[in-house]
Amino acid sequence: MLRPSRTPGLRWLWTLLAGCLALPALATEALLEQVGERLQRAELVAGEFEQSQRVAALSRPLVSRGRFVFERERGIFWQVREPVAASLILTVDGRVHSGDGDGGGVAGERALGFMARLLNSVMRGELETLRESFEVTGEIDARAWQLRLTPSSGPLGRVIEVIEVSGNRSVRQVVLRAGDGDSSRLNFHAITFPAALPDYAAALRDAAGGR
Amino acid sequence: MGAERTRFSLWLILLLVIVLAGGWQWQRGVMLETDILALLPQGEREPLLQRALTRSSQQGEGLVLWLVSGDDRSAAIAGASWLEQRLAAAPELTPLMAAEPARTQRLAAHRYHLLPPAEFEQLRDDPQAWLADKRAALYGPAGWQRAAQLRQDPLFLHGDYLLSLVPDSVTEDGYALHCTEKRCHAALVSRLAGSNFALDDQARLRERVAALTTAAGERGLEVTAGGLPLFVAEATARAQREIRIVGSGSLLGIALLLLWSFRTGRPLLLAVSALATGIGAAALVCFTVFERVHVLTLVFGASLVGVAIDYALHWLTNCFREQGESALDERRLLRATGLALFTTALGFGLLALAPFPGLRQLALFAVVGLSGAWLTVALAFPLLGRGLAPLWRPALAWPQRAASAWATLGRRHWTWLVGAACILLAGIARLEPSDDLRLLQPKSPADLSGYARMQRLVPMSRDSQFFLVRGASPGQVLAGERRLLAALEPQSAALGDAMAISEYYPAPSIQRATREALQDLCNRGDLAAWLKQVGATTDLAATTCANIDAANDPLALEAWLKAVGEPWQGLWLGCVRGTCASLVALSGVRDLGALRGAAEHLDGVTLVDPLARVSTVLGEYRRNASRWLGLALVLIAPLLMGVLGPGRGLRAALVPALTVGSVLATLGWLGLPFSLFNLLALLVVGGISVDYAIFNAVGGRHPATALAVVLAALTTVLAFGLLALSHTPLVAAFGLTLAWGVFYAVLWTPVLAGPGARREGSVEA
Numbered sequence: 001m002l003r004p005s006r007t008p009g010l011r012w013l014w015t016l017l018a019g020c021l022a023l024p025a026l027a028t029e030a031l032l033e034q035v036g037e038r039l040q041r042a043e044l045v046a047g048e049f050e051q052s053q054r055v056a057a058l059s060r061p062l063v064s065r066g067r068f069v070f071e072r073e074r075g076i077f078w079q080v081r082e083p084v085a086a087s088l089i090l091t092v093d094g095r096v097h098s099g100d101g102d103g104g105g106v107a108g109e110r111a112l113g114f115m116a117r118l119l120n121s122v123m124r125g126e127l128e129t130l131r132e133s134f135e136v137t138g139e140i141d142a143r144a145w146q147l148r149l150t151p152s153s154g155p156l157g158r159v160i161e162v163i164e165v166s167g168n169r170s171v172r173q174v175v176l177r178a179g180d181g182d183s184s185r186l187n188f189h190a191i192t193f194p195a196a197l198p199d200y201a202a203a204l205r206d207a208a209g210g211r
Numbered sequence: 212m213g214a215e216r217t218r219f220s221l222w223l224i225l226l227l228v229i230v231l232a233g234g235w236q237w238q239r240g241v242m243l244e245t246d247i248l249a250l251l252p253q254g255e256r257e258p259l260l261q262r263a264l265t266r267s268s269q270q271g272e273g274l275v276l277w278l279v280s281g282d283d284r285s286a287a288i289a290g291a292s293w294l295e296q297r298l299a300a301a302p303e304l305t306p307l308m309a310a311e312p313a314r315t316q317r318l319a320a321h322r323y324h325l326l327p328p329a330e331f332e333q334l335r336d337d338p339q340a341w342l343a344d345k346r347a348a349l350y351g352p353a354g355w356q357r358a359a360q361l362r363q364d365p366l367f368l369h370g371d372y373l374l375s376l377v378p379d380s381v382t383e384d385g386y387a388l389h390c391t392e393k394r395c396h397a398a399l400v401s402r403l404a405g406s407n408f409a410l411d412d413q414a415r416l417r418e419r420v421a422a423l424t425t426a427a428g429e430r431g432l433e434v435t436a437g438g439l440p441l442f443v444a445e446a447t448a449r450a451q452r453e454i455r456i457v458g459s460g461s462l463l464g465i466a467l468l469l470l471w472s473f474r475t476g477r478p479l480l481l482a483v484s485a486l487a488t489g490i491g492a493a494a495l496v497c498f499t500v501f502e503r504v505h506v507l508t509l510v511f512g513a514s515l516v517g518v519a520i521d522y523a524l525h526w527l528t529n530c531f532r533e534q535g536e537s538a539l540d541e542r543r544l545l546r547a548t549g550l551a552l553f554t555t556a557l558g559f560g561l562l563a564l565a566p567f568p569g570l571r572q573l574a575l576f577a578v579v580g581l582s583g584a585w586l587t588v589a590l591a592f593p594l595l596g597r598g599l600a601p602l603w604r605p606a607l608a609w610p611q612r613a614a615s616a617w618a619t620l621g622r623r624h625w626t627w628l629v630g631a632a633c634i635l636l637a638g639i640a641r642l643e644p645s646d647d648l649r650l651l652q653p654k655s656p657a658d659l660s661g662y663a664r665m666q667r668l669v670p671m672s673r674d675s676q677f678f679l680v681r682g683a684s685p686g687q688v689l690a691g692e693r694r695l696l697a698a699l700e701p702q703s704a705a706l707g708d709a710m711a712i713s714e715y716y717p718a719p720s721i722q723r724a725t726r727e728a729l730q731d732l733c734n735r736g737d738l739a740a741w742l743k744q745v746g747a748t749t750d751l752a753a754t755t756c757a758n759i760d761a762a763n764d765p766l767a768l769e770a771w772l773k774a775v776g777e778p779w780q781g782l783w784l785g786c787v788r789g790t791c792a793s794l795v796a797l798s799g800v801r802d803l804g805a806l807r808g809a810a811e812h813l814d815g816v817t818l819v820d821p822l823a824r825v826s827t828v829l830g831e832y833r834r835n836a837s838r839w840l841g842l843a844l845v846l847i848a849p850l851l852m853g854v855l856g857p858g859r860g861l862r863a864a865l866v867p868a869l870t871v872g873s874v875l876a877t878l879g880w881l882g883l884p885f886s887l888f889n890l891l892a893l894l895v896v897g898g899i900s901v902d903y904a905i906f907n908a909v910g911g912r913h914p915a916t917a918l919a920v921v922l923a924a925l926t927t928v929l930a931f932g933l934l935a936l937s938h939t940p941l942v943a944a945f946g947l948t949l950a951w952g953v954f955y956a957v958l959w960t961p962v963l964a965g966p967g968a969r970r971e972g973s974v975e976a
Contacts, residue, residue, distance in 0.1 A: 051350070051352070051354075053349075053354055053355040053358060055355060055358035055359060055361070057358060057359070057361040057748075057751075058358060058361065058745060059746050059747070059748060060746040061746075062349055062354055062355075062358060062745070062746065064350035064354075078351075078352060080347070083350065084347040084350050085347070086347040086348075086350065086351065088351060088352070093284060093390050093395075111356035111357075112351060112353040114353070115352040115353045116352075117284075129283075129285065132285045159356075176355065178355065178359070180359075182355055182358070184354070184355040186352070
């Protein structure tokens with residue numbers, strides 16, 4: 001804490017210093033506000049994704065493609081169509097339901113829960129919550145915004161080095177870089193804002209028991 | 212003079228024996244039994260069932276649940292992590308977590324044997340689909356984390372198996388999390404390092420809970436703690452407070468009363484010495500004869516003070532009689548008190564015939580205690596109390612006059628006696644016996660509902676009911692479990708969840724089949740193809756297949772239990788004399804009857820309900836003790852008639868019967884439940900009323916008699932009637948019954964057992 005200056009004349013200097021120290025935090029807040037304003041708030045966001053995961057153990061990247069529907073209240077319906085067929089529901093509070101109805105190892109995985117929360121936070125535009133686990137920096141201009149999330153806590157920081165999120169009216173790309181050089185790149189395209197839940201998503205929801 | 216000295220030395224010898232033997236016994240170790248199930252007859256306790264009951268109560272007993280609440284998920288998790296650190300630093304609590312990494316290494320070594328049951332079935336029936344699912348997981352949003360494990364565990368066998376051991380509600384941070392609209396709650400479980408019933412541990416636990424809750428509040432977190440150890444600690448603290456207040460209050464009251472009545476300190480000392488001798492002798496004999504003495508016996512024994520003090524008081528009030536005329540000589544005094552002792556001891560002694568170890572202990576304690584007190588009065592009082600002359604004469608007239616008026620009234624208008632009898636019978640008919648266990652717990656409904664809510668959130672907390680599955684070998688036990696689980700499948704309305712070892716531990720035959728199936732995958736080249744498809748390097752397939760071939764024997768149950776630890780380790784009960792058994796834990800039980808029915812036709816499967824068992828024990832004791840009480844009341848009659856003469860004897864014998872009947876009728880009319888503890892108090896009441904009746908019959912119409920009765924009544928009420936104010940229903944019931952018993956005894960005694968007007972000359976004070 002800065003002590004108020006005895007000399008009234010120097011007070012403006014202290015205020016300026018205090019202001020400078022607070023600038024980064026203010027800057028982040030302002031940035032997140034602006035990004036939040038830029039993101040279109042819609043009940044439903046649908047689109048397609050392409051995911052490319054580069055892992056040291058594999059000679060080629062794992063590439064999957066599919067489509068998704070983001071529903072503000074429930075979460076994200078995630079359907080992988082290439083090269084395998086798999087469906088998931090990533091809920092807002094981080095639970096993952098397998099769309100095939102059988103639980104199994106897929107649904108209980110911890111990393112999936114983390115991704116579910118991350119994607120949901122970003123798509124909902126609840127960017128403030130990101131600041132609880134990450135240090136956020138980034139830029140915004142007329143055409144696009146980019147955020148860089150650096151984990152602030154120990155356990156997460158051991159696994160992830162940085163997460164880069166970018167987009168404009170909606171989220172376009174999420175890149176996860178792990179500490180050991182692995183990376184996962186998610187690209188979203190063909191974004192639309194439907195009025196009602198597309199059929200495949202509705203079917204997924206029903207198969208998972210309406211949860 | 213000489214005779215008195217002889218008797219006194221006899222008493223001193225007795226005292227010496229008690230002190231020495233007591234010291235020797237104390238050195239050997241004094242063992243107290245607190246388990247209420249130990250009161251059951253021995254035949255019922257087969258070893259595996261007993262182990263199951265102990266294990267089950269231990270599981271629930273020692274668990275302390277912590278709930279950290281926050282506005283959202285991250286707040287709850289951050290709070291939980293803070294609490295975890297603080298708990299780790301608390302020596303009286305040990306954390307209860309899922310399997311620790313060091314132990315699960317053993318599981319990793321057997322990864323080619325261990326698969327979750329659903330996966331095994333898929334691997335066996337449709338290996339291609341199994342492989343496809345494994346591959347699909349790689350392409351999910353978090354596939355990069357799986358892919359990172361490819362080197363060590365290409366098919367994620369170890370990882371997925373570990374995941375199957377973790378309940379759904381546990382998050383990646385390791386906490387059970389439950390979020391509602393507004394709040395998120397994270398649950399932690401820790402176990403009390405000591406025992407629930409050790410007083411030091413309880414005090415430390417309460418301090419720790421208070422400290423943590425305050426510290427959390429300062430950080431803006433809400434932490435609630437619940438669990439049986441806390442209830443017990445609270446209940447004990449409250450009981451201790453009450454005992455201190457009531458005990459010191461009553462001791463003070465009794466001391467003041469005796470001092471006021473006699474104006475010297477000697478009577479008080481004499482009375483105390485009689486009581487101490489009696490209780491000391493009783494405790495000594497009980498601990499010598501029985502291996503472990505139940506706490507209930509000691510508590511009951513302490514209440515006998517109310518009866519034992521009557522002998523001393525009768526002797527002491529004798530000093531208010533004028534020497535010569537109506538003074539009772541030693542012989543008559545001893546005869547009166549001896550008769551009182553005999554009848555009371557007979558009543559309690561009959562309890563020894565019951566097949567229940569608890570009642571036998573009570574009987575022995577009562578008989579020895581009362582005899583010890585009486586012996587002190589007979590042997591030591593003559594010398595120690597010699598020359599005890601009253602320094603003043605209290606207003607003896609009023610109790611005597613009141614008693615006479617009341618007695619005459621009663622005898623003249625005997626019709627109303629008949630009416631009173633009818634009211635009595637009607638009241639008794641309305642009695643509702645109750646063996647509810649809640650008598651043992653203090654009233655705090657808020658705690659219980661909060662605890663129930665917490666229990667639902669925590670994956671490892673269970674209901675007290677469970678299934679016991681028996682078999683000739685571990686394999687048979689596990690097979691029995693599987694049959695039970697299949698039978699419970701359709702019972703989703705009656706049961707929330709069941710947890711059994713067989714759900715997590717694959718049988719050795721299945722483990723071998725798993726490895727063979729994996730070997731098939733290798734031999735057919737499916738594994739190599741899968742890895743190629745995913746993009747892994749080719750040597751990985753060769754290495755993995757070599758590892759599968761080299762895999763050892765299946766993991767035995769014992770080794771698996773050591774690796775996974777709690778809570779599965781607690782479910783296995785081991786093998787005793789050719790029978791092995793395990794527990795199937797239940798949570799969210801809603802309909803016990805349906806569960807019992809579902810498992811009825813299964814061999815070797817029993818539904819065990821510990822709470823109901825305790826209620827059954829209490830109920831059986833109550834019925835048994837009631838019979839003996841009734842028998843004793845009847846047997847007293849011929850005895851008293853023989854000693855006091857037919858008319859007086861019969862009337863005297865009616866006093867205890869009517870007193871007990873009046874108390875029962877009062878309970879009935881007030882709609883209060885009638886439990887074992889009321890009955891135990893009634894036993895004491897019976898003894899007290901017999902004493903009063905005999906004093907009155909033998910003592911003649913002298914004010915000292917009335918004084919003796921009044922003093923005896925007041926001391927008893929002071930000693931134990933105050934217990935009626937306790938918060939613990941059990942203790943309150945005991946005290947209330949005793950207080951009423953004394954009141955009715957004082958009421959009925961003059962009416963029935965007063966001396967006949969024609970027989971003795973009336974002596975006015």
